[in-house]
Amino acid sequence: MERVNILGVKVDMVTINEAAAAIMDFFNEDRVHTVFTPNSEIIMAAYRDEEFGKMLNDADLLTADGIGVVYASKILKKPISERAAGYDIARKVLEKMNYTDHKLFLFGGKPGVAEKARENLKRDYPELEIVGVRNGYFTEEEEPRIVEEINRSGADIVFVCLGAPKQEKWINAHKNELNVRVAMGIGGSLDVFAGTAQRAPEFFCRFGLEWFYRLIKEPWRAKRMTDLPKFAATVMTKGRKFKQD
Numbered sequence: 738m739e740r741v742n743i744l745g746v747k748v749d750m751v752t753i754n755e756a757a758a759a760i761m762d763f764f765n766e767d768r769v770h771t772v773f774t775p776n777s778e779i780i781m782a783a784y785r786d787e788e789f790g791k792m793l794n795d796a797d798l799l800t801a802d803g804i805g806v807v808y809a810s811k812i813l814k815k816p817i818s819e820r821a822a823g824y825d826i827a828r829k830v831l832e833k834m835n836y837t838d839h840k841l842f843l844f845g846g847k848p849g850v851a852e853k854a855r856e857n858l859k860r861d862y863p864e865l866e867i868v869g870v871r872n873g874y875f876t877e878e879e880e881p882r883i884v885e886e887i888n889r890s891g892a893d894i895v896f897v898c899l900g901a902p903k904q905e906k907w908i909n910a911h912k913n914e915l916n917v918r919v920a921m922g923i924g925g926s927l928d929v930f931a932g933t934a935q936r937a938p939e940f941f942c943r944f945g946l947e948w949f950y951r952l953i954k955e956p957w958r959a960k961r962m963t964d965l966p967k968f969a970a971t972v973m974t975k976g977r978k979f980k981q982d
């Protein structure tokens with residue numbers, strides 16, 4: 738898979754369909770594969786924190802979640818053709834998994850959210866086997882129990898939805914203890930599956946304005962979003978210093 742180096746983060750130049758196909762292939766290989774979907778905030782975090790950047794680059798699949806990342810790839814003359822958000826990739830994977838015996842574990846969100854997500858997903862994908870759920874609020878002492886719960890469930894894939902960068906760090910810390918084949922960090926997607934959060938309407942997505950929609954809906958994000966212009970400026974001024982493959 739071809740990759741574009743955006744401020745040190747090597748993002749796979751894949752579409753939603755290609756990402757889902759790669760994940761289906763991961764099921765055939767007996768080891769844990771990690772999938773992260775960085776947006777511009779996360780790439781800025783990795784730019785500032787080398788260790789976090791290494792964690793991202795160690796992933797088996799890194800997709801561009803956010804229009805900022807897609808634009809950055811164009812500025813760097815290695816254009817990614819579409820935004821491959823975690824939510825969309827997850828939906829495609831579930832569609833495909835519905836016809837296999839691969840099993841899913843849902844981890845994250847406030848108490849009750851994963852249960853509600855399971856209920857809704859069972860309606861959308863009646864053959865899908867969801868073998869466990871667990872909320873995303875826990876102490877450090879509880880972590881080994883959570884890993885055990887996931888392993889005991891016999892899941893092949895776990896959606897880890899703790900928000901970024903918590904989910905990436907959690908997956909990285911536990912990937913050697915997990916028996917799943919795919920661990921995927923997909924942020925607020927469980928809330929969307931559960932219906933406790935909505936995605937931006939099509940109009941906002943089509944024009945690359947999902948960030949604007951979220952800003953109106955969740956104004957407390959404003960501070961986090963100040964990274965978006967910083968990201969654009971950094972890509973324009975320093976982006977070309979990073980070596981492409």
Ligand code: UDP
Pocket residue numbers: 845846847872873874875898899900901903923924925926927928
């Ligand atoms: N969350 C969690 N545990 C935590 C912090 C957050 O399970 O300790 C969940 C939270 O309930 C929400 C998701 O993680 O469902 C974070 O969603 P957000 O939209 O903030 O993440 P993003 O997609 O922006 O990374």
